[in-house]
Amino acid sequence: MTSYVALLHSIILGEGRRVVMADLRQMAERLGYRLPRTLVATGNLIFEAPEQPLAEIESALEKAFLETFDRHVDIIARSADDWLRLADGNPFLAAGEEDPARVHIRVMRSPLRPDAFDGLRSYCTRGERVAVVGGDLWADFGGKASESRLLGASTTKRLGIGTWRNWNTVKGLRRILAG
Structure with missing residues (x-):
């Protein structure tokens, strides 16, 4: 199993x-x-x-x-x-540990290309940072994700099928799997 x-x-x-x-x-x-x-x-x-x-x-x-x-x-x-590798790949770990609600990952069904977020850069108007790791999109929203234009621009139509989870959720799932 x-x-x-x-x-x-x-x-x-x-x-x-x-x-x-x-x-x-x-x-x-x-x-x-x-x-x-x-x-x-x-x-x-x-x-x-x-x-x-x-x-x-x-x-x-x-x-x-x-x-x-x-x-x-x-x-x-x-x-x-794969989930444990995803959690270990957080490129914004320090920011996530400081404030887990500001760091999110858009877990993708099909891997994003490394250049996929280039079109999203114009939505990073509040100091947001993004990175593609293992085909998934990590974002440090620099504050509340709900206040960022980046969150609304990260649609299925633009990026493909995926879903956002915050760093607390990523860590919680890792804890359950490791337990």
Whole structure:
């Protein structure tokens, strides 16, 4: 068995409706995934399953999500080893440790090209810093991400399928996987 992390792009099902993490864990169990656990109520799922291509896991989770919650949501999966490498690759570690809410990563389904963020530079108007590491986009927002134009410009249309997580979440998932 291999441990995996799955990240939901959104847990919003409609006005006033969100995915309940217990329901998400039950969905994973119905797929035959073992020991499903969640971290905070924002769509972070850890489970064990036979080793298989990530695309197969993502597809199975997305299909089950649609059947369970009647809505399609993009889901990004990583093996535990890949997640630990991702966490170890934080290029803004000092800033993240100082203020974990200011450093985020956009975890991508398909790797970004190193030059992919060139078009985003014009949105870095408050001292934001960005880096592509292992195909994922790291950002030091220099403050609240919600106040940055960069966050809104980092869309699926512009960058491809991906989802943002802050440094606290990255560390929390790493802690669960290492525990």
